[in-house]
Amino acid sequence: MTVQSTLNDSIMAALGLPIGTTLDRFIKRQQSQYPSAVGDFSQLIRDIALASKIVNREINRAGLSGLAGMAGSTNVQGEMQQKLDLSAHIRFLRALNNGGEVAAIVSEEEEEIIHTDHPEGKYVVALDPLDGSSNFDTNVSVGTIFSIYRRTSMIGTAPTAADFLQGGRRQVAAGYVLYGPSTMLVFTTGNGVNGFTYDPSLGEFMLSHPQIQCPAQGSVYSCNDGYVDAYDESVRHYLTRCREQGCSARYIGAFVADFHRNLLKGGLYMYPGTQQQPDGKIRLLYEAFPMAWLAEQASGLAVANTKAILDVTPRGLHARTPIFAGSAQMVTDVLNATNPKNANSLSSQSVLQHSSVTVAK
Numbered sequence: 001m002t003v004q005s006t007l008n009d010s011i012m013a014a015l016g017l018p019i020g021t022t023l024d025r026f027i028k029r030q031q032s033q034y035p036s037a038v039g040d041f042s043q044l045i046r047d048i049a050l051a052s053k054i055v056n057r058e059i060n061r062a063g064l065s066g067l068a069g070m071a072g073s074t075n076v077q078g079e080m081q082q083k084l085d086l087s088a089h090i091r092f093l094r095a096l097n098n099g100g101e102v103a104a105i106v107s108e109e110e111e112e113i114i115h116t117d118h119p120e121g122k123y124v125v126a127l128d129p130l131d132g133s134s135n136f137d138t139n140v141s142v143g144t145i146f147s148i149y150r151r152t153s154m155i156g157t158a159p160t161a162a163d164f165l166q167g168g169r170r171q172v173a174a175g176y177v178l179y180g181p182s183t184m185l186v187f188t189t190g191n192g193v194n195g196f197t198y199d200p201s202l203g204e205f206m207l208s209h210p211q212i213q214c215p216a217q218g219s220v221y222s223c224n225d226g227y228v229d230a231y232d233e234s235v236r237h238y239l240t241r242c243r244e245q246g247c248s249a250r251y252i253g254a255f256v257a258d259f260h261r262n263l264l265k266g267g268l269y270m271y272p273g274t275q276q277q278p279d280g281k282i283r284l285l286y287e288a289f290p291m292a293w294l295a296e297q298a299s300g301l302a303v304a305n306t307k308a309i310l311d312v313t314p315r316g317l318h319a320r321t322p323i324f325a326g327s328a329q330m331v332t333d334v335l336n337a338t339n340p341k342n343a344n345s346l347s348s349q350s351v352l353q354h355s356s357v358t359v360a361k
């Protein structure tokens with residue numbers, strides 16, 4: 001007997017559609033696929049969801065609560081920190097520490113590894129607590145980006161840099177939270193990419209975008225046009241060809257927001273290197289690696305100059321990398337434009353072998 005059968009149509013109509021799958025139910029279902037799972041990984045995802053709900057509330061009220069504006073300090077990248085940068089940093093640190101599953105954290109806002117009160121934790125997390133800092137005070141979309149590894153060092157000891165520098169293909173989960181017109185949590189654990197929309201009336205993340213697939217071709221490119229003259233000639237040629245083919249430029253200035261739009265609608269986000277900044281601006285551990293895994297898991301691609309981002313060897317906790325990410329055909333085209341020799345012999349092959357993409361040469 002289903003619940004439905006005992007209620008008459010008018011009540012059913014008033015109730016409307018079932019509320020759908022909560023993040024918690026989704027995690028439980030995923031966990032049941034791993035007989036050996038004991039729930040600590042599930043708890044970790046819940047801790048991230050909790051922190052993002054608190055950060056969401058603080059972003060929404062920043063103009064009222066005095067959390068808007070500069071904090072008067074700089075981070076390891078030499079960037080001026082905003083109050084919201086620090087409050088998001090603290091909120092995630094607290095939630096991950098209180099959850100007890102994480103032994104150490106690397107955050108964009110601190111130079112050194114942050115050891116939690118739980119050396120017994122199995123996981124380490126790399127985090128960009130609030131991405132898109134230039135947008136904070138202007139009420140434009142921002143995000144949080146996270147990347148999770150199972151530690152390699154001995155449980156009970158203090159994790160070291162080696163736990164974080166395992167390489168992008170060793171991530172066990174990666175995702176972002178987009179604080180936009182609605183707040184969404186999008187993540188992968190290696191079984192595709194799923195998106196959850198936050199319903200403040202329930203205080204729950206609800207499954208709204210199951211198994212996201214990035215269209216192979218897009219008509220949008222996202223880069224800071226102000227820097228185009230400093231890009232390599234081949235990148236400039238690629239952009240000229242994009243425009244000739246009728247592509248539009250869209251750049252929110254928050255990686256999470258630009259990446260999310262391109263993931264759903266098709267498009268290419270790029271932050272190339274320049275002579276001044278050969279490695280560009282985007283950080284490998286807590287920006288490029290997680291977004292690259294999401295791209296590949298959604299049948300998109302993400303490359304540096306000559307190879308897949310996930311095959312780039314991380315040289316430091318805050319190392320940067322050039323990045324081209326999004327629709328597979330657009331990434332392959334920019335790779336062919338910038339490194340034809342490499343594209344044919346190396347990158348596109350190695351890129352393609354890892355992802356489920358078929359791309360016209």
Ligand code: FBP
Pocket residue numbers: 079108128130131132133134224253254255256281282
């Ligand atoms: P943070 O805001 O976390 O430092 O991230 C870097 C970032 O803001 C990306 O989100 C964005 O795509 C890019 O830098 C914007 O940089 P620029 O202003 O140089 O175009």
